[in-house]
Amino acid sequence: MIHLFLSKPNANDKGDSDSAEAIIPLLHQLGTVIWSTIVSSGAKSEARLWLCKSVSLMTPLSPRDQRDLFRNMLRSKSVNLELASQLLQMVFEKRPRLAGSILAKRSHTLENFFKDNAGNPRRILKWFSNFDAGGGSDHKNGAKALSQFAFVNRDICWEELEWKGKHGQSPAMVATKPHYFLDLDVLRTVENFVEYVPEFWSSSEFAESLKDGEILSLDTKYFVELFIGLMYKDDSRDVWGAVDDFLRDASFSSLCNHLLISLQESELLIFLRSLSKSFSSPVENMELGNSSCWLEIVLSKCKDFASIDQLLLLNMVVNQGRQLLRLMQDEECQEEKEKVEDIVSQIVNASSISGSFAAILDGCLGIRTLDVVKLLGLYSWVIHYVLSKECQTLESWESLFIRNGITFRKSGTYSILEYDRIKQEENWSRLDNKSPGAIHSKKKEKRRKKRRRAVGFNDDVSDDDDLFVRDDGQDMQSRTISWLLSTDGFSTPWTMPDLPEHLAKHCLSVWMKWVFTKQTDAA
Known part of the structure; x- marks a missing residue:
């Protein structure tokens, strides 16, 4: 069984350098094979989405740095209109009053919105038909504006009101009975007002x-295009001011999740370079158990990247280890799977030599941060791979805990009697194949198996869909x-x-703490 190396090596122990020299090239080979699998399977786009997710989980920047980071992307020479569109949709959804106040200052421009033939009747009816059926005090949206304006300016516009009845209503009559506005022919009236x-x-x-x-919801696409024109064609100060306010106040996680997906790979690389310049948290202040700690360390220490590929690979092995294992099970990846199995086997054998891992850690002191995290991240995925394949029983897991000094206690277990009752019910359900209940059970089981076969690389992985599931009752134990x-x-x-996955991530955080603490002490 593989060792987790959770005990800190002796400070004076340089380890077995020969075994370390054998393991490190194997880790690089493993990274090459994994990356080749990601690219050949067409999973690179998903890898980029997962990296964006990891960025969103990083420690937030200051409001000012956050605003400047995203604003610079919006103001870049090669303007990404999709990015601006995504941001504006966020503003409309989360801060509609921010955009509404800008429209209010330019209310005259909305005449064209209702005059435009495309969608004109629908827009008019949705905005101006909200008259109150009661006392008239609760007219809403355009209906309220129309009624108030008509009363105040009745001398110039009352005759433009069109009524559905045989005759029109006088201002005095409608003033005493505001619900009469329900008889207004809204479409013809607004068309008259436009004219x-x-x-x-x-x-x-x-x-x-x-x-x-609220008017933004009538036609989001129209208003996005309107605001993009105000931003880039008119360079309106108040619009950019509202954008700045939103970027400063929104959560970093929300901005990343909504905006980074619209960036091309080259643009995402520029974003990460910019992020690295405003991100400088010392390693000792980082939460190394966080799923984005490796990325925070890389960005705080590396201010430039030649390619984004290494970050995509690292994020896959560290944060998407289970999905990566599933990818290896695909029939089209059998050649890569065999290569991975061979390389992992060689790494495990070389790691069994006393002092091999201590030598790897010692060797990390003389290389750049990105390579350190890459080596440790790949080694943690080896841990993930081996544990997923070899630990299949309660006894094997508890033996692993004891061997690696992990204190444990059982939690949330079913009693033996309850476990036996569940198994007995399953056995009885299989006996009577002709009963309706049994038929339903068989169909349900068939659907479940079919769903397992159909699950894809991008699907969430549940307990029922784990990679190395046994069909001898152990699967039920694994879930209880x-x-x-x-x-x-x-x-x-x-x-x-x-x-x-948990133990692999725990190992990585422990190893990084050792390496970067030692680097700090050496400096």
Whole structure:
């Protein structure tokens, strides 16, 4: 069984340099094979999305740095209109009043929005038909603006009101019975206002109806294009000011999740370079158990990257280890799978030599940060791979815990009687194949198996879909038995399918702490 190397090597122990010299090239070979698999399988785009997710989980920047980081992307020479579009949609959804206040200042431009033949009737009816059926005090949106303007300016516009009945309504009559506005022919009336009452579109009544930003929902695409024109064609100061306010106040995670997906690979690389310049947290202040700690370390120490490929690879082996294992099971990746199995076997054999891992850690002191994290990250994936394949029983897991000094206790287990009852019910359900219940059970089981076969590289992995599932009752145990471990302060119950990933990440955080603490002490 593979050793997790959780005990800190002796400071004076330089380890077995010969075995380390054998392991390090094997780790590089492993990285090459994994990357080749990612590219040949067409999974590179998903790898980029996962890297964006990891970036979103990093320690947030200061509001000012965050604003400058994203604003610089929006202001770059090669403007990414898709990025701007994504941002504006975020503003419309999360801060509609911010955009609504800008529209209110330019209310006259909305005349064309309702005049435009494309979607004109629908827009008019949705915005101006919200008259109150009660006392009239709760007219909403454009209906409220229309009624208020009509009363205040009845001498210039009342005759433009079109009514559905045989005769029109007088201002005095509607004033005493506001619900009469329900009889207004809204479509013809607004068309008259577009043609004959230009004052309405610049009025305070109409501007007030726009301030809450609800009008944005009538045609998001239209307003996105309108605001992009204000940003890049007119360079409107108030629009950019609103963008700055939003970028400063929004959460870093939310901005990354919504905006980074619209970047091309070269643009994402520029973004990460810019991020590295504003990110300088010392390693000793980082939460090394965080899934993005490796990225924070790389960005804080490396201010430039020739390619994004290494970051994509690193993120895959560190944060998407289980999905990577699933990819290796694909029929089209059998050649790569065999290569991986051979390389992993050689690494495990070489690692069994006493002092081999200590020599690897010592060798990390003289190389650049990105290469350090790459080697340790690949080695942690070897841990993930081996544990997923070899640890299949309760006894094997608990033996691993004991051997590596991990304190544990069982949590959330079913009693033996309950386990036997569940198995007995399953056995009885298989006996009577002719019963409706049995037929339903068989169909359900068939669907479940079919779903397992159909699950893809991008699907979430659940306990039922784990890579190395046994069909002898052990799968049920894996879903009912869990442990509390000292690795995370006994805070989370871990089941068999989740343990390989958890322990691999724990190993990586422990190893990085040793290496970078030693680097700091040496400096």
